[in-house]
Amino acid sequence: MRQLILIAVLVFVSPVTPAYGKSGHYEAVVTEPFLELHTGPGRGFPVFHVVDRGDRIEILKRRTDWFQVRTARGVEGWVRLEEMAATLDTAGRPTAIDDPTEEDFMGRRWEVGLAVGDLDGASVISLNGGYRWTRNLSTEMQVGDISGSFSDGWLTTVTIVHQPFPEWRLSPYAALGTGMIHIEPKATLVSTEDRTDQVGQVGVGVRTYLSRRFMFRAEYNSYLVFTSRDDNEELDEWKAGFAFFF
């Protein structure tokens, strides 16, 4: 009975992990005439070893576009992505390597970014994160740190972003949202108190894919600060930055 269970388990498990060796690492077979091992993960690190065609290697880990491998003789070195992709797994299929492309960018869900810019004369650094619900629609949140000649503060908003042409190389988007702004006058100025007000946000921007998980963003936002005074205040913001997608 125990043997039967064991066989059943083996049958069930074996097609899932054909390419993993005894040590639990993924195994590949060199099919090109040779495979070069570098001392480090980069083109500036010298080649110190060559693996022959037909030899097996274990893939230990990955750093950017480089893979650390161990040969049957126990030599460890780093292999370039292009060379790694030219190997086969132990079942004879090409080694499938995750290489983020523009296609992955189109299908992205999460996005985290950083931008620097100008908010009505003050400098602003903002962190933003977003989730894409459909091809065109996403929700974003930003937290900005403001520092100007007269005041410091922070700004945080949640927006709904519409991207009408996600497939364009330079794809425009529009944002609409609300949040809070906090302004603290500089210590060098006498009196005037700190204040926290609600803001409304309208913005437009563009996004373009750079490489791997990287994109560039530039945007303009107009904020309407609902102050407790008689008149509302308008702030213009220009900023640019980078973002990653997951």
Place this chain on the structure above:
Amino acid sequence: MESRLRVFLLISLSAVMAGCSLFGRDEPPMTEPGASKPVISPEVERRDVRKPKIDAEDFKVGAFAGLISVEDFGSETIYGARASYLVTEDLFVEGTYARTGSLGLTSAEVLAGFDLLGDNREYEYYDFSLGYNLLPGETFIGRNWAFNSSLYVIGGAGQTSLGLDDYFTLTFGAGYQVLPTDWLALDFGVRDHLFEIEFTTGQKKNTHNIELTLGFSVFF
């Protein structure tokens, strides 16, 4: 007359043909009853491409300590933490946070004989930078030791808190990184933190704050 008729007939014929071609577009192509099955029936087996689970180490976190020369205030020890994401083998993004102990009195304070800032004497900053590994290669120590190393340049922006105020700060620098093992990096870096300070009199000036640090980080 005859040629005119011919033209008329040709036009009407082409019009009828064009009209006819509109019909039956969506219908499947006609097959003869009892037509034989295709000679080879394709049995395409769907292949699942499973991406291998390979541990990716594109992040690096670490701590550092060093010396910063805060303009007008003198030098002070600084401690901080760094986190990096390696975008490519050349390019990386880095976030840094660091702070000093209590800074000394400025010359103006010493001469005037009073303490202007009181308890708010820390220099504290955070920044986000983009770095580039300019010279990747090996460092040799003696005949038997070779370590992977790289010289990088870095630049970014952040905020500095000094005294009672915050300042938008630009950061530039370079560093030298040595990897004794694959997962550990030792780092020696120089950074200039540049920001504009404003006095109560309304006068402005740019201050350069040079920092020297020694640190380590771990890849994961």
